[in-house]
Amino acid sequence: MLADALSIWGSTVRPVVVALFIAAALALAWPSRAAPVAAEVPPCPSAQDAPDVAKLVERTEALLEGRTSTAVMVMTIQTPQWKRTLKLQTWSKGDDYALIRVIEGGPRETGMMTLKREKQLWNWLPRAARVMKLPSGMLGDSWMGSDFTNDDLVRGNSMAKDFDATVTGTVLVQGRKAWAISLRPKPSAAVVWGRVELVIDRATCLPLEQRFFDEEDKLARRLELSDVKKVGWRDFPARMTIHPAEPGRSTSIYYEDIAFDVDIPDDTFSLHRLQQGR
Numbered sequence: 001m002l003a004d005a006l007s008i009w010g011s012t013v014r015p016v017v018v019a020l021f022i023a024a025a026l027a028l029a030w031p032s033r034a035a036p037v038a039a040e041v042p043p044c045p046s047a048q049d050a051p052d053v054a055k056l057v058e059r060t061e062a063l064l065e066g067r068t069s070t071a072v073m074v075m076t077i078q079t080p081q082w083k084r085t086l087k088l089q090t091w092s093k094g095d096d097y098a099l100i101r102v103i104e105g106g107p108r109e110t111g112m113m114t115l116k117r118e119k120q121l122w123n124w125l126p127r128a129a130r131v132m133k134l135p136s137g138m139l140g141d142s143w144m145g146s147d148f149t150n151d152d153l154v155r156g157n158s159m160a161k162d163f164d165a166t167v168t169g170t171v172l173v174q175g176r177k178a179w180a181i182s183l184r185p186k187p188s189a190a191v192v193w194g195r196v197e198l199v200i201d202r203a204t205c206l207p208l209e210q211r212f213f214d215e216e217d218k219l220a221r222r223l224e225l226s227d228v229k230k231v232g233w234r235d236f237p238a239r240m241t242i243h244p245a246e247p248g249r250s251t252s253i254y255y256e257d258i259a260f261d262v263d264i265p266d267d268t269f270s271l272h273r274l275q276q277g278r
Contacts, residue, residue, distance in 0.1 A: 041234075044205035053165045053181060057198075059205055061160055063234050068093045071258040072103075077146045080248035084145065097269040102144075109144065115274045124274050131275050147221070147242050147251040162189035163196065170202070173209055174226060177202045193220075204228060204235045220245055231258055 041062050045051040069092050077084045087104035098116040102109045111126035121134040143149055159165070163183040171180045181198040185191040197211040210223040221244045225237035241252040267273055 044203070046202045046205075049170060050167055051179070053167050054160065056167075056179070056200065056205065057163075057165050057181070058160045060200055060207060063206060064236070067261045068264050069258060069260045070262055070264065071255055073253050073255045073258075075144070075146060076252045076254075077144075078248070078250045078252075086144065091264050091268050093264055093269065099269055099274075111277065112144075113274060113277070114143070115269060115271070117269060117271075122271065122274055124277055126277055129277075131271065147244050147249060159183060159196075159198070162186060162191055165198075171199060173199050173201075176208065178208055206235055206237055218245075227254070232260060234260075 042055070042059060044059070045056065069090075071090045073088050073090065075086045075088055077086075084106070086102050086109060089101045089103050090098065092098040096116075096118045098114075100114045102112045104110060108127060111124075113124040115122045115124070123132050123134060124130075125132060141149060163185055166182045166184075168180045168182050171178055178199045178201050181200060183196040183198055185193060185195075192214075193212050194215040194217055195213045197209075197213075198207060199209040200206065201208050206228060207225050209225070212220045212222070214220045221242055224241045224243070225239070226241075227237065227239040228235050229238050230236075236255070236258065238255045238258075239252065241250055243250050
């Protein structure tokens with residue numbers, strides 16, 4: 001039974017590496033400085049062909065930040081052989097604490113939970129009625145058979161802090177005018193990518209697409225963000241879809257509901273609560 005549960009959670013799918021917006025998608029928070037408010041976020045410089053790119057990237061990150069957040073989202077995994085849909089409920093606090101529960105799925109997945117505490121991950125496996133701490137050797141494995149990895153939940157990179165950015169021009173993406181931005185990792189940054197191409201909507205300053213290239217400059221995966229909706233004062237992309245290099249594969253996350261800067265009890269992220277399966 002334990003081996004059965006682990007095969008769902010982990011190592012049945014070829015590993016992929018960390019992406020910047022994946023941490024946002026699953027942990028629902030960017031690096032844990034004070035959460036911004038509307039008055040602190042400058043207007044989007046929509047009219048400028050060559051805006052201050054450092055400030056633009058910082059503004060884009062600020063729109064996706066939250067001191068805490070809760071969400072209900074649907075994750076759809078598509079492969080050439082099968083398709084799976086799971087509904088997830090999530091809680092997060094800063095960049096260090098997150099809890100993800102499968103609330104709808106197959107009989108083997110429903111009730112499973114992942115707890116992140118700083119750089120450690122634990123899984124609750126209801127069929128085995130036990131908690132398992134994830135060893136470092138499994139961080140590269142697929143999370144729930146998706147194109148996200150366990151490492152994606154643990155790590156977090158900042159576009160503003162870890163990359164040098166340059167505006168390379170204006171493009172049309174998803175029918176919207178956007179800035180094309182080239183990101184190169186700084187020498188001191190712990191980043192696996194050789195470079196990243198980022199497309200930011202000129203109307204909202206939200207990211208529309210990212211392309212991740214390995215150190216040999218081969219496209220490793222592509223991330224699309226769409227279905228923008230209002231969440232309080234901020235615009236938020238409700239759908240994030242990742243396309244790995246492998247043909248026929250994709251993982252899409254759609255946020256049915258999300259709230260930022262809400263009160264969450266501290267014991268939500270405790271091992272004791274996880275061991276109780278709730």
